[in-house]
Amino acid sequence: MDNYNEIGVITEKLNIASTGHITNVYILYRKDSKEAILIDPAYDANELMRILDSNNLTLKYIIITHCHADHIAALADLLEIVPECEVVIHKEDFTNINEEQVNCKDIVKVDLKKVSINNVILIDKNVSMNLCGINLDLICTPGHTKGSIVVYEKDLNVLFTGDTIFSDTYGRTDLKTGSHQDMKNTLDYLFEKFDDVKCLPGHGEQFNLKDVKRKIRLLFAYKG
Numbered sequence: 001m002d003n004y005n006e007i008g009v010i011t012e013k014l015n016i017a018s019t020g021h022i023t024n025v026y027i028l029y030r031k032d033s034k035e036a037i038l039i040d041p042a043y044d045a046n047e048l049m050r051i052l053d054s055n056n057l058t059l060k061y062i063i064i065t066h067c068h069a070d071h072i073a074a075l076a077d078l079l080e081i082v083p084e085c086e087v088v089i090h091k092e093d094f095t096n097i098n099e100e101q102v103n104c105k106d107i108v109k110v111d112l113k114k115v116s117i118n119n120v121i122l123i124d125k126n127v128s129m130n131l132c133g134i135n136l137d138l139i140c141t142p143g144h145t146k147g148s149i150v151v152y153e154k155d156l157n158v159l160f161t162g163d164t165i166f167s168d169t170y171g172r173t174d175l176k177t178g179s180h181q182d183m184k185n186t187l188d189y190l191f192e193k194f195d196d197v198k199c200l201p202g203h204g205e206q207f208n209l210k211d212v213k214r215k216i217r218l219l220f221a222y223k224g
Helices: 045-054 075-081 091-095 180-193 209-223
Strands: 007-016 021-030 035-039 058-063 086-090 120-123 127-131 134-140 149-153 158-162 198-201
Touching (some): 007 045, 035 045, 058 075, 086 091, 091 120, 180 209, 198 209
Parallel strands (some): 086 120, 158 198
Antiparallel strands (some): 021 035, 134 149, 149 158
16 A cells, blocks of 8 residues: 555645745644544644544644744644644753743743643654654754754655754754754755655745755855
8 A cells, every 4th residue: 555645744834923934834644543643832722633533534643843833833732632632852852841041932922831741652763653644753863952853744745844854944052052063964964865755834834845955055154
C-alpha cells in the first residue's frame, strides 16, 4: 500500500490574539485511523478542536517546534481538553516553556497560561519516531531557540520548519537562547541533508527548499 495516500495534512493560519501576527498550525493525520498529530498549537484551543472534530480526527500527539508564545499559546487549554495527549518537545525548550524571558509572551502580546505537561516525550538529539502510524524524523535545529526542531515526513517529502527557515529568510537569532553561530551550523546541516523538499514553515507560505537555499545563504552572509 502506498503510504502517501494514507497521510493527510491540514494547514490553519491563526491570528494570534487578533494582533495580525499569523502563525501556521499543521495537523498531520492518518486517513484510516483518523489519529492526528498537531504541530505548534499557536492559539485558540477551541478553534483547533473545532477543526479536529469537523474532520473526525482524534488528537494523539502535539509536537512543539520551539517554545515561543506564538507557537504554544493554545497548549495549556488543549491539554485540559485532551489530557491524555502526549507532547513531543526538545528538553531545552521544555525547561524554558514557562520562562517569560524565553517564551517571548510580552513580545508576542499574548496571554500565556502556565503549562503543566504530564505526558511528555523529551528529545535532545535527532530521532526517528512512529506516531499514529506515521514515521517522522525529528531534527534538532538550534539557532532560533536552543531547543528548536524541524520535523520531516518522508512519504509526503514534507519538512515542517517551525521558525528555522522561511520562504525568504531564516529565524531571528537575537532572542533569548538564540544563537547566530548555531543557526549557521543548522542551515549548513539542513542544506546539506535536504534539497528538493516541500517546506511548511511556522509563518508565511510553503516553499521548496531548493528554491531558497541560495537566497538564504546570501542573506546570512550579508547579515553575518
